[in-house]
Amino acid sequence: xxxxxxxxxxxxxxxxxxxxxFLVAVTINFFLPRLGDASPVDVLMAxxxxxxxxxxxxxxEKEKQFLKDFGLVELDAKGNVVEDAKGRPVRASLLSQxxxxxxxxxxxxxxxxxxxxPKRVGEIIxxxxxxxxxxxxxxxxxxxxxxxxxxxxxxxKRGAFDNVAYPGALLISSIxxxxxxxxLVFVLGIKLDWFPAGGGYDDGLTPAFxxxxxxxxxxxxxxxxxxxxxxxxxxxxxxxxxMCIYELGTDYVKYAKLLGIKESKILxxxxxxxxxxxxxxxxxxxxxxxxxxxxxxxxxxxxGLGTALLTAIQTYDYxxxxxxxxxxxxxxxxxxxxxxxxxxxxDPRIRVAQTGSK
Amino acid sequence: xxxxxxxRAATLALLTLGLSDCRPNKSDTSSGFPRNETVYVGGRQWGxxxxxxxxxxxxxxxxNAMNLIYETLFxxxxxxxxxxxxxxxxxxxxxxSVEVTLQEKAHFSDGKPVTxxxxxxxxxxxxxxKSVPVASFxxxxxxxxxxxxxxxxxxxxxRKVVFxxxxxxxxxxxxxxxxxxxxxxxxxxxxxxxxQSNNDINTFNNLKFDKDPIGSGPYRLHSFxxxxxxxxxxxxxxxxxxxxxGKKAAAKYVxxxxxxxxxxxxxxxxxxxxxxxSTFVPRIWLKQKxxxxxxxxxxxxxxxxxxxxxIVNVEHKPLDDAQMRRAIAFAINYADxxxxxxxxxxxPLQSGMxxxxxxxxxxxxxxxxKTHGASVYDPERAKATLKAAxxxxxxxxxxxxxxxxxxxxxxxxxxxIKSPAGWTDWEQIVKIAVRxxxxxxxxxxxxxxxxxxxxxxxNNGDFDLLMNTPSSEPxxxxxxxxxxxxxxxxDYAPExxxxxxxxxxxxxxxxxxxxxxxxxxxRLIPQLKADEEKAKAYxxxxxxxxxxxxxxxxxxxPDQFYQFSxxxxxxxxxxxxxxxxxxxxGDRLGTRILWHITPAG
Numbered sequence: 033x034x035x036x037x038x039x040x041x042x043x044x045x046x047x048x049x050x051x052x053x054f055l056v057a058v059t060i061n062f063f064l065p066r067l068g069d070a071s072p073v074d075v076l077m078a079x080x081x082x083x084x085x086x087x088x089x090x091x092x093e094k095e096k097q098f099l100k101d102f103g104l105v106e107l108d109a110k111g112n113v114v115e116d117a118k119g120r121p122v123r124a125s126l127l128s129q130x131x132x133x134x135x136x137x138x139x140x141x142x143x144x145x146x147x148x149x150p151k152r153v154g155e156i157i158x159x160x161x162x163x164x165x166x167x168x169x170x171x172x173x174x175x176x177x178x179x180x181x182x183x184x185x186x187x188x189k190r191g192a193f194d195n196v197a198y199p200g201a202l203l204i205s206s207i208x209x210x211x212x213x214x215x216l217v218f219v220l221g222i223k224l225d226w227f228p229a230g231g232g233y234d235d236g237l238t239p240a241f242x243x244x245x246x247x248x249x250x251x252x253x254x255x256x257x258x259x260x261x262x263x264x265x266x267x268x269x270x271x272x273x274x275m276c277i278y279e280l281g282t283d284y285v286k287y288a289k290l291l292g293i294k295e296s297k298i299l300x301x302x303x304x305x306x307x308x309x310x311x312x313x314x315x316x317x318x319x320x321x322x323x324x325x326x327x328x329x330x331x332x333x334x335x336g337l338g339t340a341l342l343t344a345i346q347t348y349d350y351x352x353x354x355x356x357x358x359x360x361x362x363x364x365x366x367x368x369x370x371x372x373x374x375x376x377x378x379d380p381r382i383r384v385a386q387t388g389s390k
Numbered sequence: 391x392x393x394x395x396x397x398r399a400a401t402l403a404l405l406t407l408g409l410s411d412c413r414p415n416k417s418d419t420s421s422g423f424p425r426n427e428t429v430y431v432g433g434r435q436w437g438x439x440x441x442x443x444x445x446x447x448x449x450x451x452x453x454n455a456m457n458l459i460y461e462t463l464f465x466x467x468x469x470x471x472x473x474x475x476x477x478x479x480x481x482x483x484x485x486x487s488v489e490v491t492l493q494e495k496a497h498f499s500d501g502k503p504v505t506x507x508x509x510x511x512x513x514x515x516x517x518x519x520k521s522v523p524v525a526s527f528x529x530x531x532x533x534x535x536x537x538x539x540x541x542x543x544x545x546x547x548x549r550k551v552v553f554x555x556x557x558x559x560x561x562x563x564x565x566x567x568x569x570x571x572x573x574x575x576x577x578x579x580x581x582x583x584x585x586q587s588n589n590d591i592n593t594f595n596n597l598k599f600d601k602d603p604i605g606s607g608p609y610r611l612h613s614f615x616x617x618x619x620x621x622x623x624x625x626x627x628x629x630x631x632x633x634x635x636g637k638k639a640a641a642k643y644v645x646x647x648x649x650x651x652x653x654x655x656x657x658x659x660x661x662x663x664x665x666x667x668s669t670f671v672p673r674i675w676l677k678q679k680x681x682x683x684x685x686x687x688x689x690x691x692x693x694x695x696x697x698x699x700x701i702v703n704v705e706h707k708p709l710d711d712a713q714m715r716r717a718i719a720f721a722i723n724y725a726d727x728x729x730x731x732x733x734x735x736x737x738p739l740q741s742g743m744x745x746x747x748x749x750x751x752x753x754x755x756x757x758x759x760k761t762h763g764a765s766v767y768d769p770e771r772a773k774a775t776l777k778a779a780x781x782x783x784x785x786x787x788x789x790x791x792x793x794x795x796x797x798x799x800x801x802x803x804x805x806x807i808k809s810p811a812g813w814t815d816w817e818q819i820v821k822i823a824v825r826x827x828x829x830x831x832x833x834x835x836x837x838x839x840x841x842x843x844x845x846x847x848x849n850n851g852d853f854d855l856l857m858n859t860p861s862s863e864p865x866x867x868x869x870x871x872x873x874x875x876x877x878x879x880x881d882y883a884p885e886x887x888x889x890x891x892x893x894x895x896x897x898x899x900x901x902x903x904x905x906x907x908x909x910x911x912x913r914l915i916p917q918l919k920a921d922e923e924k925a926k927a928y929x930x931x932x933x934x935x936x937x938x939x940x941x942x943x944x945x946x947x948p949d950q951f952y953q954f955s956x957x958x959x960x961x962x963x964x965x966x967x968x969x970x971x972x973x974x975x976g977d978r979l980g981t982r983i984l985w986h987i988t989p990a991g
Contacts, residue, residue: 068842068843069843069847070842071842071846072842074845074849075841075845077845077890078848079448086891087526088881088889089881090520090526090529091888092888093525094525095888097520097592101521120887145440147448148438149448149595150440150443150598151440159438159615159616222657225661229658230654231617231647231649235430235617235647235658236422236424237422238422238615239615330650333649333650339650346840346841346842347842
């Protein structure tokens with residue numbers, strides 16, 4: 033069947049490559065954090081030490097127990113920790129850890145966090161992900177739609193509209209997101225006190241599907257939303273504007289004009305062509321968004337995956353790092369794959385090049 | 391909150407894309423915590439709570455180091471030095487034991503009494519399971535006994551608990567520390583759960599205790615999320631009758647919001663969203679007009695109790711030389727550190743490791759400090775000390791330090807100060823120390839590393855100089871435990887192997903120049919009873935410390951910052967009304983603040 037269907041063959045080929053990329057990425061995700069000098073157990077011990085007098089023997093015992101609990105030491109047949117000549121526990125080799133990681137991952141088990149023990153990695157991701165998606169998905173989608181409309185309109189209308197829209201978009205998109213965020217918090221949140229200076233919802237509430245909670249969450253949503261939305265909007269508008277200006281000067285547009293085709297029809301042609309690179313950008317942005325909007329989360333004290341990942345990296349919490357990066361890898365690859373396939377359908381030139389068919 | 395309704399309505403309508411007016415209705419609190427019945431505290435929980443399991447050692451607020459759900463036997467008052475009663479009514483230090491008598495009326499939130507069985511069980515968990523926090527304590531005791539057991543009529547329970555001191559390791563101070571540190575757990579709840587876990591502590595540690603765990607404290611766990619943890623008052627709290635004449639705590643809820651950084655706590659305090667916080671709020675004097683106050687209204691704002699210092703790896707050249715260590719101490723500009731790095735929140739530094747103020751001042755000897763102390767900024771003496779020991783700084787044509795050489799003219803390795811990257815106050819301190827040392831002709835540089843790399847380096851001895859605050863909580867054993875933390879060499883391990891105190895490997899018993907008197911004094915002091923004897927021994931120890939300068943003290947700090955806002959609640963203790971020590975509500979004795987505050991109106 034594949035032999036007779038070049039499109040399907042093409043898709044299967046791409047899928048193969050993506051799977052290979054996935055394997056390489058997963059391997060890198062696993063090994064990279066574990067190559068550093070630090071050990072999460074040391075962080076855990078430092079955190080658990082607290083006040084009081086510490087005793088060397090008790091601490092070493094405790095460390096051994098932790099290393100065993102988190103599968104970081106070699107165990108003998110009876111399940112006891114293997115010790116070297118000096119009585120120190122022997123660390124499990126990275127390869128054996130990798131094997132058990134792959135085995136667990138294939139079963140859909142992302143493991144248990146070390147620093148947030150006994151919390152499961154899946155649990156950490158599932159509480160943070162809705163906030164991340166809730167913040168990122170609308171900002172990216174709406175920013176993209178309105179940005180492209182604005183850009184196309186500016187290119188087509190030119191004149192006064194363009195003279196305002198273009199420099200405006202340029203200004204907003206060239207302000208780094210975090211500056212805009214801090215500015216919004218400082219002016220609208222702290223100085224004018226119109227909006228809350230941070231958080232996901234009012235401190236006096238607990239998450240629930242009540243009108244009160246939803247309206248509070250909506251109110252706290254505005255500033256973080258704006259800080260990303262405006263930047264996306266500006267960037268998209270600029271891109272779309274220059275794409276449209278280019279299309280306006282192409283032969284097919286001139287030819288169509290000479291043929292006397294209706295203006296709205298020409299606009300549609302033009303828009304469709306100018307959209308292609310923008311569409312790729314959208315898919316990539318959507319793929320990358322699960323990584324979280326770290327800076328926005330920190331500035332607005334907003335819940336989300338970005339800070340979960342940052343904390344994990346800072347504390348060498350291996351399972352959480354690999355869990356989060358696995359999620360990012362999967363979504364980025366999926367998004368890319370979808371674009372690869374979609375572009376083929378949308379753009380006949382690419383389809384021809386990819387499949388060899390006419 | 392919003393002052394321009396028209397602008398607001400328009401913005402909201404536009405920006406939320408269809409969601410109309412989103413402003414929360416402040417009067418409707420059906421699903422929340424009414425502001426005038428809730429105390430918001432901050433600074434003790436970073437990140438989402440993972441567990442409330444009392445055996446973990448790194449649980450979420452309010453279990454870890456808090457007295458809201460679980461309670462200790464006693465509460466140490468760092469102002470008076472008194473161990474105030476909580477679950478324990480009284481205690482007595484004897485020659486070979488410490489005896490505790492429990493309260494008669496104390497009970498857990500399920501109504502069962504707190505008995506000697508619970509106390510014995512709690513401490514003995516550390517004997518059975520090596521990874522629980524109380525395990526270390528068993529290096530100092532041999533048994534926890536209930537002498538009344540077997541002699542009591544039915545229905546009565548043992549109230550006397552005897553901690554038998556280990557004769558080889560006799561140390562009543564450590565026992566007292568533990569009596570005000572260990573939270574007592576309900577045996578009738580924990581024991582069956584451990585049995586269900588097949589007596590495997592790792593299986594037990596997976597239990598989260600997140601559904602109204604049973605404790606004896608005044609509050610119960612209400613709810614939690616990644617944004618906050620909430621506790622609700624237990625109206626049947628046993629302590630209301632025993633300590634407060636039947637009065638209940640003022641706040642129905644105590645809530646800890648979880649923010650992502652110090653500045654969010656700082657803003658929340660100023661906006662009246664937070665009532666008390668132990669986070670670092672810079673330049674607190676600017677926030678007083680917004681109702682944010684510290685213990686004192688002027689410098690140093692906070693009472694001081696700990697000494698951040700440079701731990702010296704005495705096995706690294708040239709730090710193995712006491713003269714080099716003293717030269718470093720003379721070289722550092724302590725006034726700059728105090729003013730520029732810690733917002734002036736410190737008294738001027740004195741040499742030695744005994745605090746010159748507060749309870750420790752009775753052991754402080756100004757004369758000794760003047761004669762032997764090197765923690766005085768004196769660049770000339772620093773240079774003279776270096777010269778006398780044969781060290782020579784080498785400068786380039788512009789007068790910039792290139793290197794330091796030893797008496798044989800050999801270049802000495804650059805001394806690196808290791809500190810966690812991003813801990814801004816420590817970074818400032820280190821930068822000032824480096825600048826001062828270089829100015830005196832000592833080739834030093836800063837090295838900021840990831841916090842996690844820092845902990846590993848600390849235990850392994852992988853550093854020249856390292857920022858650390860030894861034994862950082864006020865407790866009955868001060869200043870002994872501070873000395874013990876940096877000087878005790880009985881567990882000496884070479885660099886590369888782990889040590890959990892004395893990271894600098896000072897006073898290796900097998901090396902040349904071992905000073906046995908230091909270890910002898912560390913063993914002796916906890917057993918001394920008379921104040922005069924103690925003062926004498928501390929004096930001797932402090933002089934040895936100053937002569938050998940094993941570490942470099944830098945500044946004084948509070949163990950926890952204490953800031954409160956009087957916008958919603960009034961009546962917090964401060965230096966003018968010091969009826970309780972500077973600890974935020976829920977934190978040790980600070981829990982009692984909750985009975986003294988009243989709504990601000």
